Amino acid sequence: MKTIAVIPARMGSTRFPGKPIATLLGRPMIEHIYKRVALSKTLDATYIATCDEAIREIAEGFGASVIMTADTHERASDRVAEAVVGLDAELVVMVQGDEPMTHPDMIDAAVQPFEQDPELGCVNLVRRIEQESDFRDPNTIKVVMDQANNALFMSRQPIPTLAKSGFEQTIAYKQVCIIPFRRALLFKYTRLQPTTLEQLESVDMMRLLEHGYTVRMVPIEFNTQAVDTEADLARVAKLMADDPLLSRY
Numbered sequence: 565m566k567t568i569a570v571i572p573a574r575m576g577s578t579r580f581p582g583k584p585i586a587t588l589l590g591r592p593m594i595e596h597i598y599k600r601v602a603l604s605k606t607l608d609a610t611y612i613a614t615c616d617e618a619i620r621e622i623a624e625g626f627g628a629s630v631i632m633t634a635d636t637h638e639r640a641s642d643r644v645a646e647a648v649v650g651l652d653a654e655l656v657v658m659v660q661g662d663e664p665m666t667h668p669d670m671i672d673a674a675v676q677p678f679e680q681d682p683e684l685g686c687v688n689l690v691r692r693i694e695q696e697s698d699f700r701d702p703n704t705i706k707v708v709m710d711q712a713n714n715a716l717f718m719s720r721q722p723i724p725t726l727a728k729s730g731f732e733q734t735i736a737y738k739q740v741c742i743i744p745f746r747r748a749l750l751f752k753y754t755r756l757q758p759t760t761l762e763q764l765e766s767v768d769m770m771r772l773l774e775h776g777y778t779v780r781m782v783p784i785e786f787n788t789q790a791v792d793t794e795a796d797l798a799r800v801a802k803l804m805a806d807d808p809l810l811s812r813y
Contacts, residue, residue, distance in 0.1 A: 568609045568653040569601050572640040573661030575616045579792050584661050585622050595626045596664040599813035604671035613647035641768045645754045656750050660741035662791045670786055674742050677780055685749035689740035690781045696731040703792035705739040715779040718767045740788050
């Protein structure tokens with residue numbers, strides 16, 4: 565299966581405007597994401613999809629392939645779908661432009677289920693939430709799953725219910741925004757009517773779940789932290805300071 569990655573990025577984040585080009589360990593954050601994703605041996609190509617000239621200029625400066633998109637998209641998945649219209653790929657891996665701790669092995673783990681299940685259309689990564697502050701943080705998307713690791717519901721609210729004995733006994737997972745689609749389902753996603761819960765939760769995947777599609781969740785052990793605020797950026801800088809992957813790009 566020809567597999568590509570697309571990193572959607574825009575300057576107009578409501579919580580942290582301009583975050584894709586914010587400096588992280590001496591480089592624009594989007595550069596870390598692009599170069600770490602491109603290290604995956606699973607991928608045939610990696611692109612950045614953006615509507616902003618500022619991101620295009622910086623990304624092309626560090627050697628990235630950039631696809632310009634419309635500035636009207638409210639969902640990252642819609643931006644990625646526009647970007648891949650003219651590209652040849654069966655699998656499209658969407659890597660959110662706020663995941664600088666992405667490891668190339670995470671890409672490989674997300675793609676593997678497609679080789680085992682020809683009917684599978686979409687995969688997400690998940691990781692156990694270790695801190696109660698993250699469990700309560702609305703910037704962290706929580707996931708509850710069935711016994712086959714298929715998503716049942718995603719929310720920015722704390723789910724599932726906190727155990728009576730406390731957070732340590734609560735089994736909670738967060739979405740890690742590395743999301744491969746089969747090409748056909750990605751384009752179908754854009755034609756599906758946006759849903760009430762998708763809009764209330766501000767979670768792309770709820771559109772698929774509400775329309776009855778399966779979203780397979782793959783647990784990982786990699787320590788990740790998305791950047792939604794300037795405080796997150798400072799936290800990630802500390803977490804990445806001794807990352808051996810830095811020496812590979």
